[in-house]
Amino acid sequence: MVRFRWINGARHGDGIGTTPHGRRHLIRMGVAPAVLLALVACGSDSGSVTDPANGGGGGDPPPTPAIALTVSPSSASVEAGGDASLTATVSRSGGFTGSVSVEVQGLPTGVTAAVGNPSTSGTTSTFSVGLETASTAAAGSVELTIRASASGVTAVTRPFALTVTAPPPDGNGNGGGGTGSTVTIDFRGCLAQDLPLWVGFQDGNSAWQQAEGGGDLFTFTLTADVGAYAWVSGPQDSPLTQVVYLTRSEFLAAQPILACMPPRGNASMTGTVAGLNDTQFAGFSLGLGFGFASGAAPQLAVTGMPEGTFDLIGVRSSAADPRPDRFLLRRDVAVTDGGSLGTLDFGGSDAFAPATAQLTVSGAGSAVTNGVMGYLTGERCLGNNASLGLLPGVGGGPTPIFGIPGDRQRDGDFHQLTVSSVSDSGELLDTRFFRTLIDVSVTLPPPVEPITTLVEGPYLRARTTFPIPQVYQGGEMGLAFFSLNQTGAGGSMDRTFSAAVSRARLASSGTAEVTIPDLSQAPGWQEVWAIPLGTPVQWFAGVSATSAPGGEPGNLCVEGAWVRQASRQGRL
Known part of the structure; x- marks a missing residue:
């Protein structure tokens, strides 16, 4: 299984949906969203904090007993005859303390499930779930349902994508029920506007x-050593076409390919924020x-969440x-x-002062x-995946950075x-990950x-070529990417067509070459998705x-x- 993490966007960890062009922002900045990280090995003191499990701060309604379920991982790929496993974590809230059970629904023929006894700590119970496939299990993908239930509360479910692949061909070239490998593209974590209108492959x-x-x-x-997949999303009058070229080994290592990860959701919760004066604000x-x-407006609504158990992070500034x-x-x-x-409450026990360190940037x-x-x-x-603050103008000398103190970390x-360093012609980007906040x-x-x-082609197509600098030839995964954006009236993007090629598919000469493909003869493809000839x-x-x-x-x-990245832009 592979997950993708957004690394660029107005709000950290929300690379889509936070800019005027939403889901297109990463492509505009030269990022291929589906595979960017695909194969690597995001004041005043008002008193003490009020525990929502105890009814809130006087005016809050009594909590409703409930359970929440998270499943990790959310998908697996297994060769017929093999095993897979997952962990189901059930969290109790609202004063509920009863026992819970977990089951797997929707099992196809040849697949069985075994749920182990839970390990319980406080209000959380963890179940180990094993999935066993028979050698005769049919190759393909199926969506299972993991269900948690208990007496007196509403049952909750989570999907789990299981992909069963055929055994590799034997010495006589015969496969175990198939002549190739099944590749699954999973869009279940996507918002409605990002679900595909069409999916194709090569x-x-x-x-x-x-x-x-x-x-x-x-x-x-997929039977060949290399392949590609493409999909179109968005409304018909503003389509987004994305194409990704990978090697066979990259496809199989990434199974199933999760097009939108982490998954999004539509859950919302409300609360009240204390510890803010008239000039202060807070993001959560x-x-x-x-x-x-x-x-001035302390009522809080947090929206756009999948249901489950997560950490809440708030940041106060002015x-x-x-x-x-x-x-x-x-x-x-x-x-x-x-x-x-x-x-x-920013004056309560959940709140604390930031740790600080220094950032020095060169090469801007x-x-x-x-x-x-x-x-x-x-x-x-x-x-x-929270933003702890923007850092404007960091290229002019040492700049303070803010993080979580060590005694608050898990x-x-x-x-x-x-x-990121942005000019009229392009962008340079450096992202790094570290546990303890230190000078960087x-x-x-x-x-x-x-x-x-x-x-040449039936619609507007183009090719880009360039030498790949040595610094981008390291790491476990690399991509060359290219996109064309048709801009309509008022600056809206009418059509976007992007392609990305993994470094493993590029020639060893250190040169990138990416071409917008011709999909016009593919079954189901619609001409309206293409950028017309002669369009700026x-x-x-x-x-x-x-x-x-x-x-x-x-x-x-x-x-x-x-992660290191460089992009350039221009006009045709």
């Missing part, structure tokens, strides 16, 4: 075909949800000084749609250089620092110099490299992990 260099499936799970069979992150409050002066960290909050967070030249400090929590850093917590020196990576030319477009081209030494695939919460 086996080797053969003709493009339409993938099987529908809704949020699509599959195809919970899971991938976000909310905002001020001294209009006069955007630097944070107070953090609030509440662990293991059970997210339930419509639930209450009670009172969140005359470009505008800014930074953002983020904080990641939870298993594989999926418990929260095992698995990581700081994430991103520095960043030398921005070198730029790239793409040559972009038009390519803005192009973005660049390269990225990612390293997480010793880490699991898709997990950047590793000491010393980094």
